[in-house]
Amino acid sequence: MEHFLTAAALRVIEAARGLTDATVMAPVTPEVFSPHASTARLDSDQVVEAALFWALLEEESVAHLRMIEQGLEIDDLRQRMERFLPSLPFSASDETDLQSSLSTSFDRMIRQARHEAHKVSRSEVGTEHLLRALFETNGWLTAWLAQEQIALAKPVEEISGPATSASGAPLEHEEILLPETAPPENLTAVYRLLDASGNRAREGLRVIEDAVRMVRNDGWFSRELKELRHRLTTALRMLPEEALLASRDTPNDVGTQITTMSETTRGSANDVIAAAFKRLQESLRSLEEYGKIINGYFASRIEAIRYQSYTLEKAVRIGQFSQKTLEGRVLYLLLSEKLCQRPVGQTLREALRAGVGIVQIREKSMSDRRLLDHARLVLDLAHEYDALVIMNDRPDLAALTQADGIHVGQDELTIAQVRQITGPRPLVGVSTHSLQQAEAAVIEGASYIGVGPTFPTTTKEFAEYAGLEYVREVAREIALPAYAIGGITTENAAEVVAAGATRLAVSSAICSANEPYDAARHLMEILNGA
Numbered sequence: 001m002e003h004f005l006t007a008a009a010l011r012v013i014e015a016a017r018g019l020t021d022a023t024v025m026a027p028v029t030p031e032v033f034s035p036h037a038s039t040a041r042l043d044s045d046q047v048v049e050a051a052l053f054w055a056l057l058e059e060e061s062v063a064h065l066r067m068i069e070q071g072l073e074i075d076d077l078r079q080r081m082e083r084f085l086p087s088l089p090f091s092a093s094d095e096t097d098l099q100s101s102l103s104t105s106f107d108r109m110i111r112q113a114r115h116e117a118h119k120v121s122r123s124e125v126g127t128e129h130l131l132r133a134l135f136e137t138n139g140w141l142t143a144w145l146a147q148e149q150i151a152l153a154k155p156v157e158e159i160s161g162p163a164t165s166a167s168g169a170p171l172e173h174e175e176i177l178l179p180e181t182a183p184p185e186n187l188t189a190v191y192r193l194l195d196a197s198g199n200r201a202r203e204g205l206r207v208i209e210d211a212v213r214m215v216r217n218d219g220w221f222s223r224e225l226k227e228l229r230h231r232l233t234t235a236l237r238m239l240p241e242e243a244l245l246a247s248r249d250t251p252n253d254v255g256t257q258i259t260t261m262s263e264t265t266r267g268s269a270n271d272v273i274a275a276a277f278k279r280l281q282e283s284l285r286s287l288e289e290y291g292k293i294i295n296g297y298f299a300s301r302i303e304a305i306r307y308q309s310y311t312l313e314k315a316v317r318i319g320q321f322s323q324k325t326l327e328g329r330v331l332y333l334l335l336s337e338k339l340c341q342r343p344v345g346q347t348l349r350e351a352l353r354a355g356v357g358i359v360q361i362r363e364k365s366m367s368d369r370r371l372l373d374h375a376r377l378v379l380d381l382a383h384e385y386d387a388l389v390i391m392n393d394r395p396d397l398a399a400l401t402q403a404d405g406i407h408v409g410q411d412e413l414t415i416a417q418v419r420q421i422t423g424p425r426p427l428v429g430v431s432t433h434s435l436q437q438a439e440a441a442v443i444e445g446a447s448y449i450g451v452g453p454t455f456p457t458t459t460k461e462f463a464e465y466a467g468l469e470y471v472r473e474v475a476r477e478i479a480l481p482a483y484a485i486g487g488i489t490t491e492n493a494a495e496v497v498a499a500g501a502t503r504l505a506v507s508s509a510i511c512s513a514n515e516p517y518d519a520a521r522h523l524m525e526i527l528n529g530a
Contacts, residue, residue, distance in 0.1 A: 005296075006126045008061040009113075013106065013130075014300040015055035020047060020102050044101035048109055049140040054081050056131055063127035071153030080148060109133055132156070190293050191239075191247035197286040198236050198244070204280030205229045208273055212316065215269045218479035220439055221316065228308055235301040239294065270320045277313040281306060315442050319480045322447045325427065326481045329357025329388065330527050331520065332505035334485075335378065336362050339511035347516045348378065352385040354520035360390040360407055362507070368397070375401045390429060395421040405429060405447065410437060415444045431485075433466050435473045442480050449478070450505060453486025454496055457508075468499040475500025490519055493526045502527070 005013070056063045057078050064074060110125070112133035117125045134141045135156045145151075205225060213222040284306040291299040333348075333356045340347045348359065359382050361375050375391060379401060382389045390405040391398035395418045398406040405427030406418055413421075415428050422428075427447035432438040441449050451474045453465045465486065474482050484496045485505035493504060504523060513519035 005110075006124050008059055008063075008127050009125055009130055010297060010300055012052065012055040012059050012061070012063075012127055013110070014297070014304060015058060016048065016051035017102075017106065017301070018304055019051045019054065044105040045108065045137070046140040048102060048105040049134055049137065050144075052109060052130060053134055053141050056127060056134075057081060059127060061127040063131040066128050066131055066158075069154060069158070072150065077150075109137075112136060187243070187294070188247045190290055191243045192249060193290050194239060194287060194294070195244040195248050197283045197290070198239075201232060201280055201283035201287060202229070202236075204276045204283060205232065207276040208280070208316070211269050211273050211276075212479075216319075216479040218319075218477075220442070220477040221312075221319075221479065224312060228305065228312065231301075231305055231308075235298060235305065238298045238301070239291075273316060273320070277309065277316070281309055281313075284309060311443060314445055318445050318447065319442070322427070322481050323479075325388075326358075326448060326503075330503045331356050331523055332358040332360065332483050332485075332503065333510055333520075334360045334362045334392075334505060334507035336507055336511055337374075338365075339508055341512055341514060342516065345377070345381065347511055348381055350515075350517035351510050351520045352382060352387055354517045355524040356387060356510070356520055358388045358390060360392050360505075361403075362392045372397060372400060375403065379403065388427070390427065398422055398426060407431070407450070415441075415446060429483075434470065435477060438474055438478050438482070442478065446480065448481040448483065449474075450485045451482045451501070452484060452505075454484050455487025455492060457487040468495065471496060471499040471501050475502075490522045490526075493523055497526055497529075 113125045113129040116129040116132040209225040212218050284302055288299050288302040291302055333351050335348060337344045361378055363371055379389045388404040390407050391403045392407050393412055395406045399422045406422060407429040409431040418428050429448045430441040430446045431450040432441055438449055451471055471484050483503040483505040484501035488496055488504055488506050489509045510516050510519045
């Protein structure tokens with residue numbers, strides 16, 4: 001009996017492979033995922049079992065019903081697993097060993113799942129058979145459930161039996177993916193198309209990676225793109241190289257003689273990046289659709305890469321727009337009426353006159369009505385000097401006043417939630433206190449980040465301070481506009497700039513100064529290297 005994977009089972013395997021692929025590219029400290037010791041390293045079988053179980057929890061399928069029948073709470077299991085996901089410690093010595101051992105482990109689990117399907121006379125392998133296979137290996141999952149003190153309500157044998165609904169009626173089986181049986185004479189053209197699309201996708205990624213690395217000097221994004229290129233290369237190896245090369249026919253490719261005017265001109269490096277992303281995504285779509293003729297699993301991996309490319313494009317392009325919008329706006333004032341030695345309007349005007357380019361309205365104690373009126377006055381004055389106005393923590397008031405942006409902390413609304421209120425136009429800034437938070441903000445589409453706290457501050461209390469080392473990390477790794485913040489004064493600003501900061505955000509340093517203009521001017525001189 002030949003066994004085929006259902007669509008849901010294929011998605012589960014792809015998701016699990018994606019998790020292990022990401023770990024191979026970015027290995028982390030050897031913690032968690034072992035039910036026996038927090039520092040134990042796992043072999044590839046245990047890692048694959050853990051990744052498959054996580055993927056089964058994420059995919060709504062027959063396996064979900066089987067877990068519920070066993071008295072397992074899906075949401076509870078997800079929460080428990082999320083504590084373990086950041087680390088998948090391998091015992092292999094290098095990346096080649098990792099890839100080989102992981103591939104072997106996935107093959108072993110799929111064979112076991114086929115065996116479970118065969119035992120119940122099923123010709124297709126569904127998610128319930130993958131789940132049963134995890135229990136039959138008596139490996140990581142069994143040990144982890146025991147550690148978590150989670151017991152099954154029914155015998156494990158019932159997991160791969162006929163699926164029933166809550167009413168007891170049989171459920172429809174998951175959609176079966178049968179192998180494609182295209183006539184051999186048609187495959188040469190398909191391989192030719194896949195070869196060309198694969199080349200275009202690799203070329204597009206390389207163009208983007210070169211620009212991000214050499215034009216933007218963005219170390220972190222360069223690594224993200226390199227990881228994506230590695231995933232693409234790994235996926236393309238699933239296609240037979242000899243068939244791809246044999247089908248290549250560049251001299252007779254009619255497309256090589258067709259060129260449009262838009263293809264021959266680029267106004268800037270940003271235009272090159274934008275065009276390369278489009279070329280990459282179009283190529284990935286062709287690989288995905290025509291790849292289904294050859295290998296459904298290959299197509300699913302390309303689909304995941306395509307979606308990741310959309311996320312990276314969003315982050316890269318938002319970074320480009322932010323750089324343009326915030327160009328020259330290097331001094332950021334957090335305006336607080338209670339900190340001002342002079343009337344707040346006078347303080348603001350002098351700060352703007354001295355070169356402040358962004359003003360954040362930071363008023364925690366004002367009533368909403370007064371804050372709304374205050375914000376409109378600040379906007380009118382700031383816009384006289386071509387400065388931007390950011391509303392702190394209040395996207396609703398930012399929308400009402402048509403402020404230029406909104407700033408949120410780690411515990412406030414997410415960027416996506418803010419955009420639901422304000423729409424796509426305003427800037428969204430995010431406070432970050434670690435490189436991990438900074439990277440997350442970039443991927444989520446932040447317009448800029450706050451980097452700190454650098455020093456102890458009179459306006460906000462923190463249990464610990466990120467310090468100058470965090471400023472250095474961001475300067476090395478992140479190209480998105482970043483404002484060092486927290487306790488920065490005219491006395492210590494030079495240290496912050498020496499650590500790599502090119503933008504500063506201050507409050508008391510200007511608001512509490514006897515001469516706000518002089519304080520702001522001094523900070524601008526430090527930033528400009530005077």
